[in-house]
Amino acid sequence: MVTGQVKIIGVCLSTIHEEDRFYFIRSLNRHAAAAGFRLMIFNACSDLYEADNPNTDGERNVFRLIPYDRLSAMIVFPQFLYNDPIIDEVVKNCLDKKIPVVSIDREIEGCICFSFSYADVFEQLCAHVIDDHGAKSLMMVAGVKGNSFSDERIAAFRKALTERGLYYDDSLVGYGNFWDAPTHELMAEWFEEERRPYPDAIVCANDSMAIAVSSYLQKHHIRVPEDCIVTGFDGIMQAQYHIPHLTTCRQDYDKMGQLITESVEALIAGKSCPKKQVIGFRVIRSQSCGCQPVSFYNVNDAAQEMYDRVRLASQRQEMMCTVQGDIPRMQSIEELPTIFVNKFILPTTVFAVNGDMFDPPEFGLGHRREQAFSDKIRIVLQRYFWYETEPCTISRSELLPAPDLMLNHEEPILVCALHFLDLSLGYCLFQPEITIDEYQKMHTFMSAVNAAFGSFHAQMQIRSINSQLKAVNAELEKLYVHDYLTGLLNRRGFYKEFRSQMKNCTQEKHCAFLISADLDRLKYINDTYGHLEGDNAIIAVAQALLHACGPHDICARFGGDEFAVGGFLPESLAEICFERFRRQFEEYLKKYNDSAGNPYPVEASIGCYAEPLDETFDLDHMIRTADDRMYAQKQKRRRERAALNDAS
Incomplete structure (x- = not known):
C-alpha cells in the first residue's frame, strides 16, 4: 500500500553524512524521483560497529520503525552497518511481505545484489599507466592486509603487470591501511631505510593513501608525474584539490541509481531482472598521471572550499552547543518548538516522542529493544519547509504525521532514532536539501539532541513525585553518573x-x-x-x-x-x-x-x-x-x- 500515487522505496544504512553514502543517495534519488518514487531512509547515526555498546542498541531501533505495508521496495547496505543482525531481520520481514529487496555489495538469499567492479577498474587504471604512459617499474600501496577489497586490487595490479610481461613479486606491494600515517611510514621504509629506487609509478588502493604518497614524493624532490606517476582510487573530494590533481576512479553512482530504479520498476511489474549486477567506475584521468598538465588554476577554489567547510563546521558546532545548553533548561516539553524554530535552521523537522515518556511512574523506561516505541506517538513539533503546524498524536504505524506534505516533495525523508544510550525516546524526521552540509547538520543535530533530551527526560523524572520514586531515582542515578x-x-x-x-x-x-x-x-x-x-x-x-x-x-x-x-x-x-x-x-x-x-x-x-x-x-x-x-x-x-x- 502506498500513499496516493507515490511509491516509496525504503533504504537502510548508517552515517548518511559520509561522502560515499551521500553521493549514492543523491544519484539514486535523482532517478527514483523521476520514476515517481520517493525515498524513505532509515539512518543509524553510528555504524553499529560496537555491538555491545548501549548506544548501538539505541541507534538500531530506527529499523524497528519501518512501515513495511507502505513500501514498494527496500534497499539495504549491510557493509555500512557491519552486517548487524538487524539487517537480516529487515530482509526477512520484507521477503515475508513480498517486498523486493536490493542489497548493496553483499549477496543475500532472496535479494538482488548490486556491487561495483572494484577489481576490473583498478586493473584498467594500472593498464592505463603502463600502456598509455609507458611505465615499466610499478609499486602498489594496498589497504589493510587481508581486507577483501584490498586483496582484489592487489590481484588486479599483479594481473596488469604479468599480462604485459613486467616484473612482479610481493615486495612491490606495501600496506598503508587505507590512510595517510601508515602510508608515510611505508614510504620511509621503502625509500629511506631500504633505499629502493623510485619506480615509474605508484598505484594506491584509495585516494587518501595516494595523496600521502604524492606529498611524500614532492617533499623529497621527486616530481609528480614527471619522475613518478601516482594514482588513487575512490574519487574523494580532496583528490580534485591536491596538487597535482589525482588520477583516480569514482564509482558510477549515477549508473547504479539508474539500474536500481529500473530493477525495482521491473520487479513491481512482475518482471524478472538479473540477480546480480556489477556497476563500473569512471576513470578520472587527471594531472598525477600526466594526462593533464599540472596547474594551479583552482587553488583559490580549493582555499574557498576549505574555508567554507570550516565555517559550516563551526556553525554546526555552535548548534550542538546550543542544543545541549537549551534543552536541559526547559521546564516542559511544550517549550521545545520555540527553541527549535528560533535557533535551528532545519526547514523540515518532525520531533516525535513516545506517548508515555513523560507519564509517571515509569516515564517510558521500558522502551528498549523490541519494545522501543509506544503504540501512540506524540508529535511535539512538525515543521514542513519552514511552515509549522500544530502538535498532534498519531499511531506508531503511521510514522509520518503529514505524509502528503512530505511526499509531495522529491527530497528523501530521513528517519533517525531519538534515544539516550539504549533507552528509546522517540524519533525524528527530516527532509533537507540534498547537500553534504545539510546531511552533516542533521547528523550533528541528532548527536547533540540525543544527549540533551536524555538529560531533560531525567530532569522531568526528578520533578515528578510519585509512588515509583525508587525506579525514578535508579534511572536518574544512571544518567547522573555516566558520560x-x-x-x-x-x-x-x-x-x-x-x-x-x-x-x-x-x-x-x-x-x-x-x-x-x-x-x-x-x-x-x-x-x-x-x-x-x-x-x-x-x-x-x-x-x-x-x-x-x-x-x-x-x-x-x-x-x-x-x-x-x-x-x-x-x-x-x-x-x-x-x-x-x-x-x-x-x-x-x-x-x-x-x-x-x-x-x-x-x-x-x-x-x-x-x-x-x-x-x-x-x-x-x-x-x-x-x-x-x-x-x-x-x-x-x-x-x-x-x-x-x-x-x-
Whole structure:
C-alpha cells in the first residue's frame, strides 16, 4: 500500500553524512524521483560497529520503525552497518511481505545484489599507466592486509603487470591501511631505510593513501608525474584539490541509481531482472598521471572550499552547543518548538516522542529493544519547509504525521532514532536539501539532541513525585553518573563506585590501583578532521579500556580526553595485571585502527600505579601519581613521533 500515487522505496544504512553514502543517495534519488518514487531512509547515526555498546542498541531501533505495508521496495547496505543482525531481520520481514529487496555489495538469499567492479577498474587504471604512459617499474600501496577489497586490487595490479610481461613479486606491494600515517611510514621504509629506487609509478588502493604518497614524493624532490606517476582510487573530494590533481576512479553512482530504479520498476511489474549486477567506475584521468598538465588554476577554489567547510563546521558546532545548553533548561516539553524554530535552521523537522515518556511512574523506561516505541506517538513539533503546524498524536504505524506534505516533495525523508544510550525516546524526521552540509547538520543535530533530551527526560523524572520514586531515582542515578558520549562512568560516578568497593574490600594484602589513560592528539584530530571524528576516537579509547579491564574494575571518563580505570587486587599481582591490561588495551586499538579505515590512528598513553590499603591511603595521591606516569609516557611517545617525522 502506498500513499496516493507515490511509491516509496525504503533504504537502510548508517552515517548518511559520509561522502560515499551521500553521493549514492543523491544519484539514486535523482532517478527514483523521476520514476515517481520517493525515498524513505532509515539512518543509524553510528555504524553499529560496537555491538555491545548501549548506544548501538539505541541507534538500531530506527529499523524497528519501518512501515513495511507502505513500501514498494527496500534497499539495504549491510557493509555500512557491519552486517548487524538487524539487517537480516529487515530482509526477512520484507521477503515475508513480498517486498523486493536490493542489497548493496553483499549477496543475500532472496535479494538482488548490486556491487561495483572494484577489481576490473583498478586493473584498467594500472593498464592505463603502463600502456598509455609507458611505465615499466610499478609499486602498489594496498589497504589493510587481508581486507577483501584490498586483496582484489592487489590481484588486479599483479594481473596488469604479468599480462604485459613486467616484473612482479610481493615486495612491490606495501600496506598503508587505507590512510595517510601508515602510508608515510611505508614510504620511509621503502625509500629511506631500504633505499629502493623510485619506480615509474605508484598505484594506491584509495585516494587518501595516494595523496600521502604524492606529498611524500614532492617533499623529497621527486616530481609528480614527471619522475613518478601516482594514482588513487575512490574519487574523494580532496583528490580534485591536491596538487597535482589525482588520477583516480569514482564509482558510477549515477549508473547504479539508474539500474536500481529500473530493477525495482521491473520487479513491481512482475518482471524478472538479473540477480546480480556489477556497476563500473569512471576513470578520472587527471594531472598525477600526466594526462593533464599540472596547474594551479583552482587553488583559490580549493582555499574557498576549505574555508567554507570550516565555517559550516563551526556553525554546526555552535548548534550542538546550543542544543545541549537549551534543552536541559526547559521546564516542559511544550517549550521545545520555540527553541527549535528560533535557533535551528532545519526547514523540515518532525520531533516525535513516545506517548508515555513523560507519564509517571515509569516515564517510558521500558522502551528498549523490541519494545522501543509506544503504540501512540506524540508529535511535539512538525515543521514542513519552514511552515509549522500544530502538535498532534498519531499511531506508531503511521510514522509520518503529514505524509502528503512530505511526499509531495522529491527530497528523501530521513528517519533517525531519538534515544539516550539504549533507552528509546522517540524519533525524528527530516527532509533537507540534498547537500553534504545539510546531511552533516542533521547528523550533528541528532548527536547533540540525543544527549540533551536524555538529560531533560531525567530532569522531568526528578520533578515528578510519585509512588515509583525508587525506579525514578535508579534511572536518574544512571544518567547522573555516566558520560553521555561513551556510556562510561563520569568522574562523579567513579569516585562513588570506588569508595563503595573500597568499603567492601576486607581482604588482607590487597592494594588499590589506578590506571590513567589519555587519548593522544585529540586536538589534532578535532582540528584536522572535525569534532565528529574526535568523538569517534574518544569512543574507541573507551571501548579499548572496557575490553582490557576486569569484570569488577571501575572504568570512567573524567572529561575531554582523560580516562581512568580503578579497582582492587592482591599486591603480588599488581605488575602482572598492569602488563596484561596494557597488552590487551594496545591490541584492541590496533585491531580497531586496522579495520576502521580512519585517516588517523587512535592511540593513547597510560600510566599505572598501585597503593596499599592502609591508614595512609590517599585516592587523590594515587590518581596524581598515575597521571604523572601517564604524562611521562605521553612525552616519550611525542618525542618518538617527532623523531620519526624529522627522519621522514
